[in-house]
Amino acid sequence: MKQFDVVVVGGGHAGCEAAHAAARCGAQTALVTMKKSDIGIMSCNPAIGGLGKGHLVREIDALDGVMAKVADASGIQFRLLNRRKGPAVQGPRAQSDRRVYQREMLRVMETAESLSIVEGEVVDFIMNGQAASGVVLADGSEVRSKTVVLTSGTFLRGLIHIGDVSYAGGRMGDKESSLLAKRIESFDLPLGRLKTGTPPRLDGRTIAWDRLERQDGDDDPTLFSFLSKSPPLRQVACGITHTNSQTHDIIRENLEKSAMYGGHIDGTGPRYCPSIEDKIVRFGDKDSHQIFLEPEGLDVDTVYPNGVSTSLPEDVQVAYIRSIVGLEDAVILQPGYAIEYDFVDPCVLDAGLSLRSVLGLFLAGQINGTTGYEEAAAQGLVAGLNAARAAKGASPVHFRRDQSYISVMIDDLTTRGVTEPYRMFTSRAEYRLSLRADNADQRLTPLGLEVGCVGADRTKHFLDKMEKLDAGRTLMKAESFTPKQISSAGIKINQDGTKRTPFQLLAFPDVALEDVVRLAPGLAELDSEVGLQISREALYANYIERQKQDVERLRKDESYGIPADFSYSDVSGLSAELTAKLERVRPADLAQAARIDGMTPAALALLLGRIRYLEKKQA
Amino acid sequence: MDTIFALATAQGRAGVAVIRISGPQAFVCATALCGSLPNPRQAGVRALLDSDGSLLDQALVLAFQGPNSFTGEDVVELHLHGSIAVVSAVLRRLGEGDARLAEPGEFTRRALENDKMDLAQVEGLGDLIASETEGQRRQAQRIFEGALGQKIEAWRTNLIRAASLIEVTIDFADEDVPVDVTQEVSALLLSVRTDVENELNGFAAAERIRTGFEIAIIGPPNAGKSTLLNALAKRDAAITSERAGTTRDVIEVRMDLDGYAVTLLDTAGLRDGADEIEATGIERAVSRANASDLRIFLMEPDEIVPVASQDDDIFVAPKADARTDDVPAVSGKTGQGIPELITLVSRALSSKTQSAGLATHARHRDAMQMSLTALDAAVEWIGHGPDHYDIAAEEIRSSIRSLESLVGRIGVENLLDEIFSSFCLGK
Structure with a gap:
């Protein structure tokens, strides 16, 4: 029998990140997966990043996680989304070579210190009273540990639907985890059911690429990791095509045959990632929808048609695919399907992603009701860090909403719960202007250094960069110029007699870095990355200042902690509905309570009154 | 949740006194006194009994089942x-x-708390x-009916729509959505901006109604200003005498003048x-008069005083009882010209309240x-285009937050709901 500090169940995006994070913190970690070859598998589209998601990947990297580096190593097309919008909302995205991604992830996991990979199906937890202390495998062997991270994805009572055919499975070709589901049921957690879908995969050799619009990557690729320089793999283009009225007719005629519209599915699907059936029913007035044809790798023929996920029967899939320009002869390698699975309402987790009711058990990824590789990986990171700390008896690391997208997501999940698959959006982050992809390292690497999950390479790289940034900022703020001097450098400015530094000038919407360099030629010596970074800080300086004040107000609310055994039913005047919600979420402080859906200022005042009353009574 | 009760009408002797009981145990508590409750929303006469079975009072009893009640509870x-003794006996029993x-x-x-208001x-x-006053009642009634909340809700809806248009170009940039929504x-x-600005412009008037x-009465000494004030107030608020300079300080009298709440100075x-x-008194008179909402100049047409007149100000000659000319005049002593003066004042106030909006408290204005501002x-930012x-989205958010502090709050889900209901997303 083996004894570990942390056992991670599952080798998907959440599991890899969790195991690697725990091991980075020095915990003896076991990653248990059904098959080694499943590690780092991309079950859905072969892409990493995007809007909001790209931020998450950068943040994972800032804490020295693995996703960014593996995505860079396997990227075959890089695009910075929202390039023409403000830098706060720009999101890096990359197409990956699916096989290279898996290979690279496996290599990273195998070479990590303190990390062992164990093959086997987890069928139960070893329970030590109310605490989880390891797992039992299907062959009866046990892996003991101090804490457990469960990242079972869609494998809990997973049910795959294609038309009216459905069968149990966690992913196409893999079985679900029903034994484990039984144990989790016994914990009496609030479970819900979600669904997600995937499109049919096409044989790229049967696509008429020459008749399709091309989408190339950026000429100057933006990578994910702060440590990466340039993509090692050859870069490719995607194709773009569209559905047409004939496609829509075929789908409309066969609607009842789809699992979703035939009434076979109970789970809730994501509104932002509808199946092609949904799109045609809900937006009937649109006669065409865009499809991106994304190659799944450099030396594989599989193509992922992004935008046409479906649960229609296979013959209908063939018919509608072939009605599309460029796909007239396309061969389907694997049909699209919908999958339903159980998730745990994340309200029962604390901000470190550990279950309040089962000691030592952490949950991360799709089991918490999220979708997306990046969302899963980010949770894995948080769960892994905290599982390692709990194993050592250290206090949990809690992230704050004003600090990262990771914490926005975790706070949303644990405070508001989940009713549809949760995906990251930049609009979920109220401190969006400060939480940029380009400054993820400045926001999080210091925290990583503090908790000890950042390696030597990154530490050096980060400290060098900070030094350059500090010097750059000093330079940008060193000299003030009169409006007259500024005008003569070709910058439009009000002749209001106010002297301004280059930093202040950069806050004006039409002043760029090269403009202030004309004014203060010394700035030309700045490292281009450093100059860019500082000009972004300058652009948002006023707003960042304002948000700082908001944060200070928030801190005040956070200072009113709510005891874990607080009795909400004792607060008179609180409605039954809010009482029930508060009891479910059990907010850690008044600030978190304020973020609960339906919370009112009056109810907060009542809570505050009760907290103060209890404090006084104790004193 | 506690069940609560209290006397809802004023303390003291009266024809009728109403005790209100609210909360989950309201029906149980009332039944303990009156044996049985009438059907909800139907009045019924019941004998209220003390714990020893003796009669406390014969009462008209009304039950409201939550959420269809004032508090949303039973x-x-x-x-x-309305006897002091009956009320206190019933309160004790409850x-x-x-x-x-x-x-x-x-x-x-x-x-x-229960979202009834x-x-x-x-x-x-x-x-x-x-x-x-009538003006105050009408104004409060409109706000109590939720008119301000409705107005803000309409603005908020438009701003959320604006924000969601921007957010869709940001968060779904890789999909089939509009690029430039400027x-x-x-x-x-701009449409919300115009509305908010109009509402703000009407704040001063609305606050005045509340x-x-x-209204300052000004004029040379011994014109009869104090006598006029007493006549308008229908009581002796100011000391009057034949001696010029009797009034030295500013005297304030609050009254209902034709439906308007007015403080006469x-x-x-x-x-x-x-x-x-x-002299100090005169200095004060001048500064108060300048700051007043309306001035009544009580003086001869050719007299000059060190206070400038403003729009709508009223000029009226004194001592109507002793004049022979046909200059509009008033006499506090005989009441001559008083109804005409009240009409003039009322008309002036009415024109000032034309623009009155629903923002009535400083909190609303702020x-x-x-x-x-947001x-x-x-x-301005949206004018710079998608860059x-x-x-721009941050400013809209901040604008929405300010409005919502008046009535409620917003979550990002509102935004996403709006986005999802209007755009076909998901590639």
């Missing part, structure tokens, strides 16, 4: 004979049961209960060469002002 009203005496404002707080409506209710967003922002207008007569005390910034949509 509510019972006991309409008692206190023996499963309920407690309500704290001040607790019924309203529960109504707010928004914050502005609570203020409206407070104003309504405190209203003394025109539509600008139009939405708190009352100040009687001021020292304006003249040169007064003694030091009187929140709207903040919202307006809107202006948003309009700065992120900053």
Whole structure:
């Protein structure tokens, strides 16, 4: 029998990140997966990043996680989304070579210190009273540990639907985890059911690429990791095509045959990632929808048609695919399907992603009701860090909403719960202007250094960069110029007699870095990355200042902690509905309570009154 | 949740006194006194009995089943004979049961908590209960009915629509969505901006309706200003005498003038060469008169005083009883010209309240002002095009937050709901 500090169940995006994070913190970690070859598998589209998601990947990297580096190593097309919008909302995205991604992830996991990979199906937890202390495998062997991270994805009572055919499975070709589901049921957690879908995969050799619009990557690729320089793999283009009225007719005629519209599915699907059936029913007035044809790798023929996920029967899939320009002869390698699975309402987790009711058990990824590789990986990171700390008896690391997208997501999940698959959006982050992809390292690497999950390479790289940034900022703020001097450098400015530094000038919407360099030629010596970074800080300086004040107000609310055994039913005047919600979420402080859906200022005042009353009574 | 009760009508002897009971145990508590309750929303006469079975009072009993009640909870009203002894006996009897005496404002707080009213409506209710004049009643009634909340809701809807248009270009940039929404967003922002600005412009007038207008009576010494004030107030508020310079300080009288709440100011007569005390009085008179909402100049047409007249100000000659010319004049002594003067004042106030909006408290004004400032910034940033949509979005968000502090709050889910219902997303 083996004894570990942390056992991670599952080798998907959440599991890899969790195991690697725990091991980075020095915990003896076991990653248990059904098959080694499943590690780092991309079950859905072969892409990493995007809007909001790209931020998450950068943040994972800032804490020295693995996703960014593996995505860079396997990227075959890089695009910075929202390039023409403000830098706060720009999101890096990359197409990956699916096989290279898996290979690279496996290599990273195998070479990590303190990390062992164990093959086997987890069928139960070893329970030590109310605490989880390891797992039992299907062959009866046990892996003991101090804490457990469960990242079972869609494998809990997973049910795959294609038309009216459905069968149990966690992913196409893999079985679900029903034994484990039984144990989790016994914990009496609030479970819900979600669904997600995937499109049919096409044989790229049967696509008429020459008749399709091309989408190339950026000429100057933006990578994910702060440590990466340039993509090692050859870069490719995607194709773009569209559905047409004939496609829509075929789908409309066969609607009842789809699992979703035939009434076979109970789970809730994501509104932002509808199946092609949904799109045609809900937006009937649109006669065409865009499809991106994304190659799944450099030396594989599989193509992922992004935008046409479906649960229609296979013959209908063939018919509608072939009605599309460029796909007239396309061969389907694997049909699209919908999958339903159980998730745990994340309200029962604390901000470190550990279950309040089962000691030592952490949950991360799709089991918490999220979708997306990046969302899963980010949770894995948080769960892994905290599982390692709990194993050592250290206090949990809690992230704050004003600090990262990771914490926005975790706070949303644990405070508001989940009713549809949760995906990251930049609009979920109220401190969006400060939480940029380009400054993820400045926001999080210091925290990583503090908790000890950042390696030597990154530490050096980060400290060098900070030094350059500090010097750059000093330079940008060193000299003030009169409006007259500024005008003569070709910058439009009000002749209001106010002297301004280059930093202040950069806050004006039409002043760029090269403009202030004309004014203060010394700035030309700045490292281009450093100059860019500082000009972004300058652009948002006023707003960042304002948000700082908001944060200070928030801190005040956070200072009113709510005891874990607080009795909400004792607060008179609180409605039954809010009482029930508060009891479910059990907010850690008044600030978190304020973020609960339906919370009112009056109810907060009542809570505050009760907290103060209890404090006084104790004193 | 506690069940609470309290006397809802004024303390003291009266024809009828109403005790209100609210909370989960309201029906149980009331049944303990009256044996059985009438059907909800139907009045029934019941004998209220003490714990020993003796009669406390014959009362009209009304039950309301939550959420269809003032507080949103189960509510019972006991309409008692308005005797101090009866009321205190029934209150004592209720206190023996499963309920407690309500704290001040607790019924309203529960109504707010149960979403029966928004914050502005609570203020409206407070104003309504405190209203003394017809103008105040009408204004409070509109706010209590939720007119301000509705207006803000309409603005908020437009701003959320504007924000969601921007957010869709940001968060779904890789999908089939519009790229440049500047025109539509600008139009939405500007329409809300105009409305908020109009509302703000009407704030001063609306606040005056609520708190009352100040009207200064000014003129040379011994014109009869104090006598006029007493006549208008229908009581001897100011000392009058034949001696010029009798009034030295500013005298204030609050009254209902043709439906408007008004504070009339009687001021020292304006003249040169007064003694030091009187001079100070004159100085005060001038500054108060300048700051007043309306001035009544009580003087001969050719007289000059050191106070400039403003729009709508009223000029009237004194001592109508002793004149032979046909200059409009008034006499506090005989009442001659008083009805005409009241009509003039009422007309002037009416024109001042034309623009009155629904923002009646300083809190409303401040929140709207903040919202307006953010809107202006948003309009400016949006003008720079998609490059700065992120900053424009931040300003719109801040504008929405300010408005919502008046009535409620927003979550990002509102935004996403709007986005999902209007755009086909997901590739």
